[in-house]
Structures are given as C-alpha cells and as structure tokens.
Amino acid sequence: MSPSTPFLSVDLERMQANIARTADAATARGLALRPHAKTHKCIEIGRMQLAAGAVGLTVATVGEAEVFAAAGLDDLFIAYPLWVDAARAARLSHLAAVGANISIGVDSVAGVERVTRGGLAGRIAVRVEIDAGHHRSGCEPGLAGDVAAAAVRAGIDVEGVFAFPGHAYAPEGRERAAADEVEALTVAVAAMRAAGVTPRVVSGGSTPSFDAALALDSPVTELRPGVGVLGDAQQWELGSMRSSDIALTCHATVVSHAGGRLVLDAGSKVLGADRAPWATGYGRLLDHRDARIVLLSEHHAVAELPEGAELPPLGSVVRVVPNHVCTAVNLVDELAVHDHGTDAQPVTTWRVAARGRNS
Structure with missing residues (x-):
C-alpha cells in the first residue's frame, strides 16, 4: 500500500544513475570522491556511494559521523570548523577508539588549540578550511600555512586543506566559483608547503560547481558534491x-x-x-x-x-x-x-x- 501523502520518495533508477555518473566523472579525471552525506542522511545511500568508488563520506556534524560510523561507514570527514568542547572531544575520542578514521575542519590557530586541549592529537586528523569566495567560514588562503604549522607543532596530523565554493549557488555563478576555488586552493597549498607542511588531500567542490571543477587545471585531489545524488529545484x-x-x-x-x-x-x-x-x-x-x-x-x-x-x-x-x-x-x-x-x-x-x- 502506498503511504498517505505527503511523503518523500526516491526514484531508485535515477538516483543510481546520478551516483554512477558522478563517480565515473571523478574517476576519469583521476579525482577521489567523498560525497556529502548530509544531503541524504541514509545508510543505504551511503553504502551505494561507497560501492561506486567513493573513498569515504563527508558529514557536517559529530552526530552524523556517529550514525554512519555505527553502520560501518567509518571513513569520515566532518567538513566544519568544529569548536571542540569537552563533550565533542569525548565523542570524537570514542569514534577513534572504535576504529573510525575521522578528520575534522579547523580554520584558526585557536581551533587547533581546542583540538589539542581535547586530547585529540594523534587520534584524529585535521584539514585546514580556507575561504574560496563564499565568505562564510575558512581562513584566508595565505594563512593556511600558519594554521597547519600550529597543528603539526601540537602533534596533530594535518591531512590537507579544503574549501567550499558556496557562491556557486547563484545564477551564472558556477564557473566563476570553481575558478575562485582553484585560485584559493593553489595559494593555500603553496602557503602550507612554505610552512613545511605538505597536504595529502586538497578537497573542494559542490554540486553546482562539479562539472566546472572537472574542466579546470587544479591542485584539487578530492571533490565533495552532496545534492547531486538526489537533486532539487x-x-x-x-x-x-x-x-x-x-x-x-x-x-x-x-x-x-x-x-x-x-x-x-x-x-x-x-x-x-x-x-x-x-x-x-x-x-x-x-x-x-x-x-x-x-x-x-x-x-x-x-x-x-x-x-x-x-x-x-x-x-x-x-x-x-x-x-x-x-x-x-x-x-x-x-x-x-x-x-x-x-x-x-x-x-x-x-x-x-x-x-x-x-x-
């Protein structure tokens, strides 16, 4: 029996086509894919994305990480500049203790200090968030080296750098946002290397900028589209x-x-x-x-x-x-x-x- 309206429905055939198309495009460009699971929040969809070749999942909160890790989807990047309080430190520590591979965002030296104060050095990794033109969170690209070096001095593994080109969510903004992201990440990578830190991961992307990003010569090694698995208006x-x-x-x-x-x-x-x-x-x-x-x-x-x-x-x-x-x-x-x-x-x-x- 069909449920009473209103209800949300997934067209399985279309969703699987979206997953395959995104995975194939990233593979053809030699890029890793780490889709943002805050879009769907469903274990089943996350498993399909990993089966199609994603290296792991992106989430927005510790709570989302806990849910996916409990289901065995435990290679997770929390793409947010977390302010680590005692409660979050305990939760992140538990995730690491049960074998989850967790990295989180930081965008300031003060944020790095919170990770250290929480006893998380050596237990989780960090990625430095930079502002690529969206002007939300993220440090200036040229300051990425200072943040990364502070983390290294504290014994924290710096996995890399990331950005979110959120200004792609505007008419005729997709190509410009993708280009801004490449420029900002290029500056950030240089700043990190100048500070003695070599990023293993250079992460970017969004659904509206995805195709434009694939066409650019870029230091990006990983893309994190979210909405594209299901789509919206x-x-x-x-x-x-x-x-x-x-x-x-x-x-x-x-x-x-x-x-x-x-x-x-x-x-x-x-x-x-x-x-x-x-x-x-x-x-x-x-x-x-x-x-x-x-x-x-x-x-x-x-x-x-x-x-x-x-x-x-x-x-x-x-x-x-x-x-x-x-x-x-x-x-x-x-x-x-x-x-x-x-x-x-x-x-x-x-x-x-x-x-x-x-x-």
Whole structure:
C-alpha cells in the first residue's frame, strides 16, 4: 500500500544513475570522491556511494559521523570548523577508539588549540578550511600555512586543506566559483608547503560547481558534491541538473482548486521553507515544468500553472521538487523508495538515520 501523502520518495533508477555518473566523472579525471552525506542522511545511500568508488563520506556534524560510523561507514570527514568542547572531544575520542578514521575542519590557530586541549592529537586528523569566495567560514588562503604549522607543532596530523565554493549557488555563478576555488586552493597549498607542511588531500567542490571543477587545471585531489545524488529545484533552476536527473520528490495530493490554482497537502513541514532570492518559487512540479509553488504555509502548498493549462484533478497525486533537498530530507523519518518514480507502490523504505543529528 502506498503511504498517505505527503511523503518523500526516491526514484531508485535515477538516483543510481546520478551516483554512477558522478563517480565515473571523478574517476576519469583521476579525482577521489567523498560525497556529502548530509544531503541524504541514509545508510543505504551511503553504502551505494561507497560501492561506486567513493573513498569515504563527508558529514557536517559529530552526530552524523556517529550514525554512519555505527553502520560501518567509518571513513569520515566532518567538513566544519568544529569548536571542540569537552563533550565533542569525548565523542570524537570514542569514534577513534572504535576504529573510525575521522578528520575534522579547523580554520584558526585557536581551533587547533581546542583540538589539542581535547586530547585529540594523534587520534584524529585535521584539514585546514580556507575561504574560496563564499565568505562564510575558512581562513584566508595565505594563512593556511600558519594554521597547519600550529597543528603539526601540537602533534596533530594535518591531512590537507579544503574549501567550499558556496557562491556557486547563484545564477551564472558556477564557473566563476570553481575558478575562485582553484585560485584559493593553489595559494593555500603553496602557503602550507612554505610552512613545511605538505597536504595529502586538497578537497573542494559542490554540486553546482562539479562539472566546472572537472574542466579546470587544479591542485584539487578530492571533490565533495552532496545534492547531486538526489537533486532539487535549486539545481534544476541553476542548470546543474536536468529535470530528468531529479531523484527525490514529495508526493502530494491536490486538495483544492481554489482561485484557479492547485492547493496541495504538502507544506513547509515536509518541503522545507528555503527560497533563495533568485528562485522563481518555493518548489516546482516535476511533471509540470512551468508550474511554480507560489505560496507555502505549514500544511499547504499553492501552485500556479500557466494560464489556460489544465489543472490536475482533485484527489490526484503530483510530484513536487523541493527547493533544497537537504532540509526536506531532515524533516521526515523515512523515504519511500520506488524503482521508478512513476510506480504506484514503493518497493521499500529507508530510515533517515542521521535526521536531527545537528551537534
């Protein structure tokens, strides 16, 4: 029996194609792949990514690392400049004690000192985060050597350097962000070498900048795309994924035609409320490419179709593409899995195992 709407569904055929395409592209370029599992938070998907050749997984929090490590997916990079308090130090120490291979981000000498104070030297590795133009976290590229040298002096293994070109999440920004990342990482690698530290890993990438990054001459040895395994309306709108690549949708029932529009039983509590300034709506309909979600509340999504278009009938089910798949997945306990997106019945369900593991 199909679950009651609204629910999130994975098109297994499309997802497997996305995994294979990404893995093949990285292999052809001689790059390691460490996909960001915060997108899906599912053990089953992580296993498929590793089986396709990924060297390990990226996560955002210690909690996510704990979930994947407990399932045996234990080569993990926490791509975040962690401020290591006593509780996090104990948790990271336990992960190392049970055999997990853990590295974390640092972007300051003070951050390195917290790793040392937590007794983690020799137990986990670090990667120095640099700012490649997104202007969120990360030190200036030229300061990477100072941070790395401080870690080495403290007896901490410096695995390498990483960046996140988040400004690729903008119209016509993908190529520029990829080029900015290459420039910043080149400076950072030189700074580290000048400080006597040779990075073994130079890590970058995002889903929107992935193809552009592959085309550049770069010091990058590893890429960390996340969203591309499932896709979302942002990637569709940016042009980094086609509608035929979208593997996750929200199945929603048409409950009203009020005002000549579609009113669906899927609101922000299942779709998420993200809407970038450049986005044309709060989501899209996979099978009605010109439709947009124009109004979103907790349990309602209102979609407009072009004038004169026939509305799907009351009681019918449509497939909504959330704007941001990572936040949508974190709102549900499980994903329904269909062999093909148009199948009526799911073949199984997957638990969103790392849901809510935000610390």
